[in-house]
Amino acid sequence: MLALSDQGLAHLVIAASAVAPERRAAWLHDLARKLEQAAPSPAAVRQRRHRHRVRSGRAVFRVELGVLDIELYLVGAGLLRPGDVDRSAIEAALARLLERLIAAGGYA
Numbered sequence: 189m190l191a192l193s194d195q196g197l198a199h200l201v202i203a204a205s206a207v208a209p210e211r212r213a214a215w216l217h218d219l220a221r222k223l224e225q226a227a228p229s230p231a232a233v234r235q236r237r238h239r240h241r242v243r244s245g246r247a248v249f250r251v252e253l254g255v256l257d258i259e260l261y262l263v264g265a266g267l268l269r270p271g272d273v274d275r276s277a278i279e280a281a282l283a284r285l286l287e288r289l290i291a292a293g294g295y296a
Contacts (some may be wrong), residue, residue, distance in 0.1 A: 258282070
């Protein structure tokens with residue numbers, strides 16, 4: 189769905205009036221198709237991921253940890269490759285660690 193301000197709608201109407209009347213409907217359909225294919229905003233992507241997690245019974249938890257300590261532990265446990273220090277790799281390794289602990293019934 190496209191939401192336009194009054195000014196945006198005025199610009200659209202002015203642009204449409206510059207198109208020949210016999211081509212105007214096709215032009216508007218083409219414009220609508222292009223706008224619908226536009227990439228979603230980052231907020232829309234986050235919301236979509238959040239809704240998917242909720243439906244899947246999953247959640248995101250924020251935990252504050254010492255980066256060097258947790259990296260060394262995860263590398264030692266074989267869950268993280270040395271040099272893989274970006275945030276997403278560490279988060280994925282932590283998720284694997286917790287899932288292993290839960291599956292094993294272990295409580296560290």
